[in-house]
Amino acid sequence: MPRRHPVLAFLRNTWRGLTSMRTALMLLFLLALAALPGALLPQYSLNPGLVDQYYDDYPWLAPVLDALGFFEVFASPWFAAIYLLLFISLVGCVVPRTGEYVRQLRGVPVATPRNLARLPHHTRATVDHTAADTISSARRRLRRWRVAERTEPGGVRTLSAERGYAREAGNLVFHFALLGLLVSFAIGTVFGYEGQRIVLADGSQFCNSGPFAYDSFTPGTMVDGTGLAPFCVRINDFEPTYLPSGQPTQYRADIDYQGSDDLASGQWHPYQLAVNEPLRLDGARVYLLGHGYAPEFTVTFPSGQQRTGVVQWRPVNLATLLSEGATTFDPPGVTDPAHLRERQLAITGLFAPTAAFRGEMLTSAFPQPFAPAVAIDVLKGNLGINSGRGQSIFEVDGSMVESGQLQRVARENLRLGEQLRLDDGTVVRFDGVTPWVSLQVSHDPAQLWVLTFALLVLGGLGLSLSVKRRRFWVRATPPGPDDPDGLTVVELGGLARTEAAGYGEEFDRIAADLVPTGTAARLATVGTSGDTSGRKDGE
Amino acid sequence: MPVDPVLAFYGDLAFYTALVVYLSAMVLHAIEYAAGRGETSAAQPVAVACAGGGGLGALTRPAEPPARAPRSRSERAGRVAVLLTGLGAAVQGASLLLRGLAAGRVPWGNMYEFTSAICLVAVVAWLVVLTRQRSGAPGLRRLGIFVLLPVVILLFLAGTVLYAEAAPLIPALNSYWIAIHVSAASIASGILLVAGVASALYLVRIRSEARPPARSRIAARLPGSTVLDRLAYRTTVVAFPIWTFGVITGAIWAEAAWGRYWGWDPKETVALVAWVVYACYLHARATAGWRGARSAWINILGFGVMVFNLFFVNIVIAGLHSYAGL
Numbered sequence A: 001m002p003r004r005h006p007v008l009a010f011l012r013n014t015w016r017g018l019t020s021m022r023t024a025l026m027l028l029f030l031l032a033l034a035a036l037p038g039a040l041l042p043q044y045s046l047n048p049g050l051v052d053q054y055y056d057d058y059p060w061l062a063p064v065l066d067a068l069g070f071f072e073v074f075a076s077p078w079f080a081a082i083y084l085l086l087f088i089s090l091v092g093c094v095v096p097r098t099g100e101y102v103r104q105l106r107g108v109p110v111a112t113p114r115n116l117a118r119l120p121h122h123t124r125a126t127v128d129h130t131a132a133d134t135i136s137s138a139r140r141r142l143r144r145w146r147v148a149e150r151t152e153p154g155g156v157r158t159l160s161a162e163r164g165y166a167r168e169a170g171n172l173v174f175h176f177a178l179l180g181l182l183v184s185f186a187i188g189t190v191f192g193y194e195g196q197r198i199v200l201a202d203g204s205q206f207c208n209s210g211p212f213a214y215d216s217f218t219p220g221t222m223v224d225g226t227g228l229a230p231f232c233v234r235i236n237d238f239e240p241t242y243l244p245s246g247q248p249t250q251y252r253a254d255i256d257y258q259g260s261d262d263l264a265s266g267q268w269h270p271y272q273l274a275v276n277e278p279l280r281l282d283g284a285r286v287y288l289l290g291h292g293y294a295p296e297f298t299v300t301f302p303s304g305q306q307r308t309g310v311v312q313w314r315p316v317n318l319a320t321l322l323s324e325g326a327t328t329f330d331p332p333g334v335t336d337p338a339h340l341r342e343r344q345l346a347i348t349g350l351f352a353p354t355a356a357f358r359g360e361m362l363t364s365a366f367p368q369p370f371a372p373a374v375a376i377d378v379l380k381g382n383l384g385i386n387s388g389r390g391q392s393i394f395e396v397d398g399s400m401v402e403s404g405q406l407q408r409v410a411r412e413n414l415r416l417g418e419q420l421r422l423d424d425g426t427v428v429r430f431d432g433v434t435p436w437v438s439l440q441v442s443h444d445p446a447q448l449w450v451l452t453f454a455l456l457v458l459g460g461l462g463l464s465l466s467v468k469r470r471r472f473w474v475r476a477t478p479p480g481p482d483d484p485d486g487l488t489v490v491e492l493g494g495l496a497r498t499e500a501a502g503y504g505e506e507f508d509r510i511a512a513d514l515v516p517t518g519t520a521a522r523l524a525t526v527g528t529s530g531d532t533s534g535r536k537d538g539e
Numbered sequence B: 001m002p003v004d005p006v007l008a009f010y011g012d013l014a015f016y017t018a019l020v021v022y023l024s025a026m027v028l029h030a031i032e033y034a035a036g037r038g039e040t041s042a043a044q045p046v047a048v049a050c051a052g053g054g055g056l057g058a059l060t061r062p063a064e065p066p067a068r069a070p071r072s073r074s075e076r077a078g079r080v081a082v083l084l085t086g087l088g089a090a091v092q093g094a095s096l097l098l099r100g101l102a103a104g105r106v107p108w109g110n111m112y113e114f115t116s117a118i119c120l121v122a123v124v125a126w127l128v129v130l131t132r133q134r135s136g137a138p139g140l141r142r143l144g145i146f147v148l149l150p151v152v153i154l155l156f157l158a159g160t161v162l163y164a165e166a167a168p169l170i171p172a173l174n175s176y177w178i179a180i181h182v183s184a185a186s187i188a189s190g191i192l193l194v195a196g197v198a199s200a201l202y203l204v205r206i207r208s209e210a211r212p213p214a215r216s217r218i219a220a221r222l223p224g225s226t227v228l229d230r231l232a233y234r235t236t237v238v239a240f241p242i243w244t245f246g247v248i249t250g251a252i253w254a255e256a257a258w259g260r261y262w263g264w265d266p267k268e269t270v271a272l273v274a275w276v277v278y279a280c281y282l283h284a285r286a287t288a289g290w291r292g293a294r295s296a297w298i299n300i301l302g303f304g305v306m307v308f309n310l311f312f313v314n315i316v317i318a319g320l321h322s323y324a325g326l
């Protein structure tokens, strides 16, 4: 034999090691273990706020975990390494098994073992049929089995039967479908996108025209934001229903939409957007994810000019919809930037749809706007909007307050319709509430494939776990020349790939049919149907 | 739809009644267990259970089992325990039914109801195992106490810590998928509870089989290790595809409710981890050196992950699944 090159030998051994059952088992364990921190630790992709919190709570540990990717487990290289190795191992395991399976399908059931008494299931009896009759009645009984007849010296006839090939087929389908599932999942994340946007429910519109239309937009790596399906939605109204306890029972937004085909005609179609009932449009889906309120403030400047601000505030309590936010105003008619920076106005604080005051403290008693009120600070000065720092629309820039460039000029609680007057004569009035909805638009071009493969996984699994691969053998030995009774000895044997799944009952039933206890046969010697209890699975 | 407080009241009453009935069944099981010394020795624990069924089987065995000795008091206790278990299951089923009628929805909308549903499935699965077993397998029946123990503990937790008034569903749960996804998850969890108990007892049993002289008295009265191993395997094999179905329908629902079919929400992640652990169990049984005790440990680990997912993830970790109302 020519000696193999050491590198080749190494590669071959590595491959064998990687595709062995034991390695697959270890990799599966690793996968389970590696996924756990993704559930136990806060994740950037799910809730970045919780990660910040973790940094505050464990200042020494958090940076280490972060550097190791523990706050982004499912995008980390080590997680990817595990599932890629697992899938290489899977391919290495399943491809040869497929070849082997095809060969088995073409082949005939294996020859009858010499000693059937060794098998987990075994029976021996004598009958007064001939060996040929015995074999042909066995053939009839095993009609749905794959069979092979053989002869042995001395007129001995045997029948090998095998059944349950679907088990292996199911197993192969299952494993290949897992591969398909992973690939479609990957395609979906690379070519899909997701965007969120808050829209006032007062007839405001939103169009899927590009990433700039969103408050936040998460594209797949192959999505550059051009060529999104150009549909539009218009939010006419938002109608939640609540129990008297304040528990919500239904969120429903009354919307109109315009698909790509309607843009030319300007046609709108009505739709009831609800939780669990997304709008499916042009390969994208529009979801109703959340809702809240935008308090309406009217500011009357000393000049007499009025400005109205309706800006969404965000819920701080999801049950009562107590909300916080910041509504900002530029004074009208001021164009000089330096001037503007001294006279910008911000209204910040809390909004309660159904106000309940605890002393001066505003809380909310119910999520619907039965008795709205606000507890606000009015700030004046430089909002720092052009400072280049990232701005949240829900709060004012704290550093401007700290540096004294933005100063509090009033603090008051206002009910609907009430107003307050600043020293310079400016009047701030709280005069309305508009609900808003937060929408999500998602696009995943591969999700139907994911579903298809998931169903194949399920089907394959069902087959491979419910079907038993089992073998049945018959050996009929004609009476010897000096046998006075002239009886044929029939031996039956059975073996299943997974004994634990139970084959004994079926074996006994078939055996009883083949060597009936009635008139035709006289049982001379009888073995016992094997008791599998002492054995391991027959694999 | 408003909640019917009268039906809800009777539902809760039935719940506590079922708990008491299960407790009584445990007491009777304990009586049988304590008296049942040596009846099933380790040597041929399953000979009866595996006896052939057909005519041949009858002929091959010593004609008939010797005329039954009059039932001992302990055996009668065991039989009544099983009857009580069945009664408990009926009453508990009625409690869930009343809950559902009271609130006008499926009765698994919060953790109290969900935990109760899992326990009911576990008990029913256990009764099915018992009835499918050939008659005269007293060894297996004795497992009843070990199946009822976790059931009673879980029900106690459900009735105290997790208890929630009957109420309609919150909007996120208001979908026909709740009937499909949650029932699949509870059925799988309940059956896996039985599997986990069988694997745990298997470990106890093989330890005593390995050292016969020092055999613990509790372990000696368990069915043989093969019976336990097979029970664990068969229940897992039934539950695993149901669990797979549950995870898939969960993803389908998430696609409609949360805007994506998979988003590594803690509940989803741990469900996948449990799935992978059970896949490990099935693989381990086909891997040399991993059958037996190691497989049993994996099965127990799998159930541990399921329990962790039910309690810890719902209550401690904030996620989209946190509808616990706690």
Ligand code: HEM
Residues within 6 Å of the ligand: A018, A019, A020, A021, A024, A028, A086, A087, A089, A090, A091, A092, A093, A094, A171, A175, A178, A461, A464, A465, B276, B278, B279, B282, B283, B286
């Ligand atoms: C994502 C990774 C995998 C998962 C979730 C998985 C899951 C499963 C499940 C649930 C079964 C049970 C079906 C049965 O018992 O017939 C199974 C069977 C099997 N798997 Fe995997 N598998 C994975 C990877 C692999 C790999 C990498 C290999 C080979 C190296 C492999 C080899 C096998 C074999 C040989 C069986 C049949 C066991 C038997 O004889 O019953 N699997 N797999």
